[in-house]
Amino acid sequence: xxxERSILELQDVTKHFGGLNVIENLSFAVARGSRTAxxxxxxxxxxxxxxxxxxxxxxxxxxxxxxxxDISAVPSRQRVGYGIARSFQNVRLMPHLTAxxxxxxxxxxxxxxxxxxxxxxxxxxxxxxxxxxxxSLADAGLTAYENATVASLPYGVQKRVELVRAIMARxxxxxxxxxxxxxxxxxxxxxxxxxxxxxxxxxxxLFIIEHDMHFVGALCDHVVVLDFGRKIAEGTLAxxxxxxxxxxxxxxxxxxxxxxxxxxxCA
Numbered sequence: 001x002x003x004e005r006s007i008l009e010l011q012d013v014t015k016h017f018g019g020l021n022v023i024e025n026l027s028f029a030v031a032r033g034s035r036t037a038x039x040x041x042x043x044x045x046x047x048x049x050x051x052x053x054x055x056x057x058x059x060x061x062x063x064x065x066x067x068x069x070d071i072s073a074v075p076s077r078q079r080v081g082y083g084i085a086r087s088f089q090n091v092r093l094m095p096h097l098t099a100x101x102x103x104x105x106x107x108x109x110x111x112x113x114x115x116x117x118x119x120x121x122x123x124x125x126x127x128x129x130x131x132x133x134x135x136s137l138a139d140a141g142l143t144a145y146e147n148a149t150v151a152s153l154p155y156g157v158q159k160r161v162e163l164v165r166a167i168m169a170r171x172x173x174x175x176x177x178x179x180x181x182x183x184x185x186x187x188x189x190x191x192x193x194x195x196x197x198x199x200x201x202x203x204x205x206l207f208i209i210e211h212d213m214h215f216v217g218a219l220c221d222h223v224v225v226l227d228f229g230r231k232i233a234e235g236t237l238a239x240x241x242x243x244x245x246x247x248x249x250x251x252x253x254x255x256x257x258x259x260x261x262x263x264x265x266c267a
Contacts, residue, residue: 007032013062023229040226083172095151106168156187
């Protein structure tokens with residue numbers, strides 16, 4: 001993948017915690033406008049990598065480039081301003097606020113100065129900010145929940161509210177950490193269709209961590225595989241599935257684990 005086509009590029013990125021190397025000399029690029037998935041066993045370093053890209057952690061070595069600019073030392077808040085938004089493996093909404101209010105929080109990254117910061121608040125019933133947030137909830141099929149306190153909502157609905165909040169920042173790169181985790185098949189399909197519509201209607205680049213291969217296959221056009229913080233393969237999902245190393249380390253391990261879990265339930 002040529003660097004000029006990339007919106008995100010990692011160059012020999014390394015991160016360790018004490019004597020444990022979680023990410024080791026990792027290099028790859030995410031093409032502009034692509035839908036890229038990162039897969040790998042638990043503990044492979046996937047969430048750590050997202051924390052490095054979003055600025056929650058700092059790399060010990062290597063460079064992270066966003067749209068050609070080195071953002072390795074840029075604080076997390078400023079990376080949001082550059083156009084990077086994310087969701088988390090565990091939902092991080094404000095439970096005491098309504099769905100609408102949570103979504104409006106996502107608009108603040110687009111406002112500058114003190115007056116701008118005060119704009120997207122849920123006080124004026126006819127403000128353009130509120131109208132935009134309501135329209136985004138409606139597009140996600142969440143109109144019925146807009147005035148409900150988030151803590152009272154089902155988990156699958158909370159996941160979609162968090163996604164809408166991230167989109168309110170109008171990111172150029174959206175990082176989603178296991179968006180389908182904990183969802184039933186219907187909720188997962190609804191989320192995949194929502195992401196399809198968003199990607200089709202915007203120039204946003206999507207980069208996700210996911211274990212659900214059906215979800216990945218329906219949504220993504222490129223896959224990167226991690227194991228112990230190293231890239232072991234990348235390409236289309238069809239290519240990844242045929243890779244003997246991936247089959248042995250990841251896909252084969254997942255299948256074996258599924259069989260063991262099934263046997264345990266039936267015992």
